[in-house]
Amino acid sequence: MNATREIFWNINGHGIIYFLFILATIAFGYGIFRRYYLWRRGRSANRNDQKWVRIKLAVGLVLGHERILRKRQEGIMHLLIFWGVVTLFAGTIMVALQADLGLKVMEGRFYLCLKPTLDMAGLATLVGLLIAISRRYLKRAEGLDNQSTDGIVLALLAGIIVSGFIVEGLRIASTHDQWGTWSPIGVTLAGALGSVDRENLVAAHKILWWTHAALALGFIGYIPHSKLIHIITAPLNTYFRSLDAKGAIPALDLEDDAVKSFGINSLEDFTWKDLFDADACVRCGRCEIHCPAHLAAKPLSPKKLIQDLRTHMADEGHVVGTIVEEEAVWACTTCGACMEQCPVLVEHIPKIVEMRRGQVLMKSNFPSELNLIFRNAESNGNPYGLGQAKRSEWANGLEVEIVSEGPAPEYLYWVGCAGSFDDRNRRVSAAMAGILKLAGIHFAILGNRETCCGDFARRLGNEYLFQSMVRENLEILNGYGITKLVTQCPHCFNTLRNEYPQYGGNLEVIHHTELIAQLLKSGNLKIKSKLGGTVTYQDPCYIGRHNDIYEAPRDIIEALGVELAEMRGSHNESFCCGAGGGRMWMEEHTGERINVKRTEDALCTNSQTIAAACPYCLTMLEDGIKFKDMNNKVRTVDLAELVIEAVRGKGDFR
Amino acid sequence: MNETGLNIAVLVAPVHDCRNPVLIDPVRKQVDPSSLHWILNPPDTIALEQALRLRDRIPRSGVRVVSVAPPSTERVLRECLAVGADELARLWDERIEEADTHSIAALLAAVIRSGPVDLVLAGWRSADMEHAQTGSIVAELLGFPQITCARSVEPGRDPAHIRVEKRIPGCLLAMSCALPALVTVEKGPPLRYPRYSDRRNAWRTPIRGLDLRAIGLTEAPQSRLRVERMTPPKPRRRSAIGDGANMPVAARLQRIMAGGAQAKKETNVHRCPDRSSTLKVIEHILKERLVVLPEKSGNGR
Structure with missing residues (x-):
């Protein structure tokens, strides 16, 4: 006998289903259209090129849950619900194919395979839901804020699954379905209901069948009116992801005379993708619990920023000062923790930088201390406000070649403003020059012709200043035919490598940790004496998260013979020192000091040495150490300084 | 107007x-x-x-x-x-x-x-x-x-x-x-x-x-003042207290008041403040409440 079941057993007037289905479709369609209309208000942006690359990347993120699974518990929770619901939805389609199109799919071996599969999918969903409920209401996991819609969504899903199981159990119990054993959960429930008389079973079945159907259709209708819209928007958002280098802020055309407004001033200045982002956000809070500004009690939360955008998407008028708090716009360190964590690839930093652009370029409204910094950089090519003529002072007596018309050096050593003007970081530059010499590399510096790379100006929204710096630097670099650069500053590194190409730069840039790691590996740089002791390493945001360089610095530490004690939050979960995104040049008025928080993390490792690979990190952590009055016990160094110690063999260091 | x-x-x-x-x-x-x-x-x-x-x-x-x-x-x-x-x-x-x-x-x-x-x-x-x-x-x-x-x-x-x-x-x-x-x-x-x-x-x-x-002028106004010579000043010797940047503020201050610090050999100057200037520093610190002295118990001063 062929295995199958009667589809509308015990159901009269199932035609009503179609009517309900049309209602759900209208609710769904209307909701989606309303949001679509709002997305369309944004400016244009091309996010549909390289289709196959996009699809390939999206498949891993959506079907494979690559990002979501980074957090174990909630990852598994979502995986179970996702695949459970997808499978059950597919099962429902099978039913529809048979009932409405007359295709005989619910028969034979396929039907018998389908039954346990759907039961397991339901069970998986239920387990996922239980984890979700416990996380949200019992554990009250950090990052989550509970709104009524969260409860409704969970209740809807749980209702659909539970009613589905019971309907199945009732049907098996009342029809004595001979294939019932293929539905393990259904048959178990049927067994439990065995003692109830058939009449009641049939009546209960009818009621619950309709409940199940109504809940399922209600779910569909509810999708675009709740965070469930992410079922549609999140996969699309991963498809529409930015394919540019991670560390690059999108370019801005300042030359175009037709453009009257730069940056984001009103809601229409966002791109459609910015607005779409807001509808992909599910308020999971992963951005928030990794955001240094938020954790240090500043008025910025990346989650709130995106959610406020969503709430006010239909509004008119200004963004900064109304939808987004002014101080929040300036609190961001552009460390990228939010974007690294976001499972649906919301792009927070470009929005914040665009808002800063609007404030600086169109309103000249920014924290007052920046006035001096911008002017310093304009008149002297560096934010420190020291004379450009002092730029190469650090190299006095070190016999460092300054680039000239002669044959181009193998590497141009890009010292950066910190390495040139900051007393502490000048020592790192000296160490770097020593390393390059000992490794026998032919290198030169630009000397006083080097100008700030523009990282801070761009991230503070002063695109005019940034572009004038880029032009100046590219003119000089191209004039000397320079293509290979090494730098100890992750900010210079990222900007030269990822942002200069936007203005015609074609530079091969390497961070000093990468170069040193290569030199140690190839034997061009030999370690005379291993150092010993323990060291903890601060992953700088701009080589770590923004450029995925995590191993080179650790290879160096290993080669030095030093034990590495990782801090709470390392690699892509590293916590910013607080100086990125131009915050180096701003006062910290509200909340805790970010660098002190990070210093506390470092001190927790009980290492004698804190190693950085970024001049800003070095400054911030050293300040933190002084603040904690630990500078007699713990020292802060750049990796290059450790390397030069070991290579010169100046003995043991503790 | x-x-x-x-x-x-x-x-x-x-x-x-x-x-x-x-x-x-x-x-x-x-x-x-x-x-x-x-x-x-x-x-x-x-x-x-x-x-x-x-x-x-x-x-x-x-x-x-x-x-x-x-x-x-x-x-x-x-x-x-x-x-x-x-x-x-x-x-x-x-x-x-x-x-x-x-x-x-x-x-x-x-x-x-x-x-x-x-x-x-x-x-x-x-x-x-x-x-x-x-x-x-x-x-x-x-x-x-x-x-x-x-x-x-x-x-x-x-x-x-x-x-x-x-x-x-x-x-x-x-x-x-x-x-x-x-x-x-x-x-x-x-x-x-x-x-x-x-x-x-x-x-x-x-x-x-x-x-x-x-x-409405045909000629530049007459200059009656002329710069005869410009002499750059002799470079001032750096009187900064060279090292000790890593020291806590209190220790550094103590060192300064104890007679200055030994700077690195390239910056060969370390001025030793005399007793009066030391007292001035202390007076300034107390006046500005940069350091709060612990309350002394009893009436001993």
């Missing part, structure tokens, strides 16, 4: 940025022009900001920037337009290259006279020659009352007056002055940073370049 608001003229001088040395071209034995780094004279920028604030508060007012400067400084002068000055008048003639302060002031006064003016603002001195005379001479030539070294310039009790504040030892002096007048400004809020859109417009605004003929 009341119906039309306030006509403000601001004297602005481009000066060489002293943070960078002037380089001499050894071949041509001239100043290497690429080493000349023009900036707006910093006190003048403060005067300009005061003028802009006044204009923003008094309707129908205008700010006119007046400068005696060569064409090569036009780029930096445009900054005045970018921040919101309504007009820029730049006077230059090759014959005035060697002008002294008095003749520059005479030229400025002539340019100012060429238009309506109620108030002239200027920085109290220039960052290059530091004579601190230009404003005063212009006032005398125009026959205006003058107030020097102001801290703030605000609208007065009636439209024919302005209110000027300046600080003198121990107190703040508020004055009222009948217009027209000239005020030199010493301190105040920094010059606003231009919007990009304004900056872009400023690039396109034509600058009225004046020569001597345009102000």
Whole structure:
């Protein structure tokens, strides 16, 4: 006998289903259209090129849950619900194919395979839901804020699954379905209901069948009116992801005379993708619990920023000062923790930088201390406000070649403003020059012709200043035919490598940790004496998260013979020192000091040495150490300084 | 003048940025022009900001920037337009290259006279020659009352007056002055940073370049003052306390007071403060409450 079941057993007037289905479709369609209309208000942006690359990347993120699974518990929770619901939805389609199109799919071996599969999918969903409920209401996991819609969504899903199981159990119990054993959960429930008389079973079945159907259709209708819209928007958002280098802020055309407004001033200045982002956000809070500004009690939360955008998407008028708090716009360190964590690839930093652009370029409204910094950089090519003529002072007596018309050096050593003007970081530059010499590399510096790379100006929204710096630097670099650069500053590194190409730069840039790691590996740089002791390493945001360089610095530490004690939050979960995104040049008025928080993390490792690979990190952590009055016990160094110690063999260091 | 608001003229001088040395071209034995780094004279920028604030508060007012400067400084002068000055008048003639302060002031006064003016603002001195005379001479030539070294310039009790504040030892002096007048400004809020859109417009605004003929002169005013020699000062020995940057503040202070610190051998100076200066440091610290002494128990001192 062929295995199958009667589809509308015990159901009269199932035609009503179609009517309900049309209602759900209208609710769904209307909701989606309303949001679509709002997305369309944004400016244009091309996010549909390289289709196959996009699809390939999206498949891993959506079907494979690559990002979501980074957090174990909630990852598994979502995986179970996702695949459970997808499978059950597919099962429902099978039913529809048979009932409405007359295709005989619910028969034979396929039907018998389908039954346990759907039961397991339901069970998986239920387990996922239980984890979700416990996380949200019992554990009250950090990052989550509970709104009524969260409860409704969970209740809807749980209702659909539970009613589905019971309907199945009732049907098996009342029809004595001979294939019932293929539905393990259904048959178990049927067994439990065995003692109830058939009449009641049939009546209960009818009621619950309709409940199940109504809940399922209600779910569909509810999708675009709740965070469930992410079922549609999140996969699309991963498809529409930015394919540019991670560390690059999108370019801005300042030359175009037709453009009257730069940056984001009103809601229409966002791109459609910015607005779409807001509808992909599910308020999971992963951005928030990794955001240094938020954790240090500043008025910025990346989650709130995106959610406020969503709430006010239909509004008119200004963004900064109304939808987004002014101080929040300036609190961001552009460390990228939010974007690294976001499972649906919301792009927070470009929005914040665009808002800063609007404030600086169109309103000249920014924290007052920046006035001096911008002017310093304009008149002297560096934010420190020291004379450009002092730029190469650090190299006095070190016999460092300054680039000239002669044959181009193998590497141009890009010292950066910190390495040139900051007393502490000048020592790192000296160490770097020593390393390059000992490794026998032919290198030169630009000397006083080097100008700030523009990282801070761009991230503070002063695109005019940034572009004038880029032009100046590219003119000089191209004039000397320079293509290979090494730098100890992750900010210079990222900007030269990822942002200069936007203005015609074609530079091969390497961070000093990468170069040193290569030199140690190839034997061009030999370690005379291993150092010993323990060291903890601060992953700088701009080589770590923004450029995925995590191993080179650790290879160096290993080669030095030093034990590495990782801090709470390392690699892509590293916590910013607080100086990125131009915050180096701003006062910290509200909340805790970010660098002190990070210093506390470092001190927790009980290492004698804190190693950085970024001049800003070095400054911030050293300040933190002084603040904690630990500078007699713990020292802060750049990796290059450790390397030069070991290579010169100046003995043991503790 | 009341119906039309306030006509403000601001004297602005481009000066060489002293943070960078002037380089001499050894071949041509001239100043290497690429080493000349023009900036707006910093006190003048403060005067300009005061003028802009006044204009923003008094309707129908205008700010006119007046400068005696060569064409090569036009780029930096445009900054005045970018921040919101309504007009820029730049006077230059090759014959005035060697002008002294008095003749520059005479030229400025002539340019100012060429238009309506109620108030002239200027920085109290220039960052290059530091004579601190230009404003005063212009006032005398125009026959205006003058107030020097102001801290703030605000609208007065009636439209024919302005209110000027300046600080003198121990107190703040508020004055009222009948217009027209000239005020030199010493301190105040920094010059606003231009919007990009304004900056872009400023690039396109034509600058009225004046020569001597345009102000009705046939010859440059006679210079009666001549610079005979400029001698760079001997480099000052660094008296910083070299190392110890890693030490906590208290330990560092202790070290300084104990007689200075041994600096690195390249910076070979370490001045030892004598006993009196040590006492002064201690007095200062206690007065400013930089260190709070623990409360002593009992009545022992």
